Amino acid sequence: MPECDFCRFVDSEFKVFEDAKVVAVLSQSPANPGHVIVVPKEHFTILEQVPDFVAGHLFAVANRISTAMFEALRSTGTNVIVENGVSAGQRIPHFSINIIPRMENDGLGFAWPPVKLSEDDFSNAEFQLKEASKDVGGFEKEKPSAINADKKEELLAPDEDDYLVRQLRRIP
Numbered sequence: 001m002p003e004c005d006f007c008r009f010v011d012s013e014f015k016v017f018e019d020a021k022v023v024a025v026l027s028q029s030p031a032n033p034g035h036v037i038v039v040p041k042e043h044f045t046i047l048e049q050v051p052d053f054v055a056g057h058l059f060a061v062a063n064r065i066s067t068a069m070f071e072a073l074r075s076t077g078t079n080v081i082v083e084n085g086v087s088a089g090q091r092i093p094h095f096s097i098n099i100i101p102r103m104e105n106d107g108l109g110f111a112w113p114p115v116k117l118s119e120d121d122f123s124n125a126e127f128q129l130k131e132a133s134k135d136v137g138g139f140e141k142e143k144p145s146a147i148n149a150d151k152k153e154e155l156l157a158p159d160e161d162d163y164l165v166r167q168l169r170r171i172p
């Protein structure tokens with residue numbers, strides 16, 4: 001038996017969905033009935049360690065489970081929550097996405113009280129983040145070559161289609 005609680009999800013009796021990369025399990029300490037936790041089968045501690053194609057897949061599955069909550073549980077909303085790192089409230093060192101079905105007036109609250117920032121604090125954060133985010137879009141160039149034949153449809157977003165079309169047009 002693995003030590004990690006979320007690695008053990010593969011053997012859970014409360015699975016609602018499973019494929020090669022991810023497993024979705026009913027939370028045993030739910031915020032609401034139907035609260036589901038989606039995890040990668042491979043052990044990654046935080047989001048930064050999760051490869052893009054797994055992260056994309058995890059969020060796509062989370063989106064579909066959220067949709068299932070609207071349909072099957074008649075939820076009128078869902079919270080999709082990631083606690084990324086200990087200071088963000090993460091208790092189990094295995095990346096996970098919580099999907100919590102919501103009803104009007106269900107008494108749950110995830111709202112934070114806004115803090116009053118000085119102009120300096122705001123613009124420092126803005127400057128640092130903009131600097132560090134300059135190359136965020138760089139991965140898009142790599143995607144088409146990273147697509148496996150069997151994963152092609154799954155990973156192609158509409159604008160990547162355009163990218164492929166543009167690349168093909170360049171070929172004489």
Ligand SMILES: [Zn+2]
Binds near residue numbers: 004006007
């Ligand atoms: Zn684990």
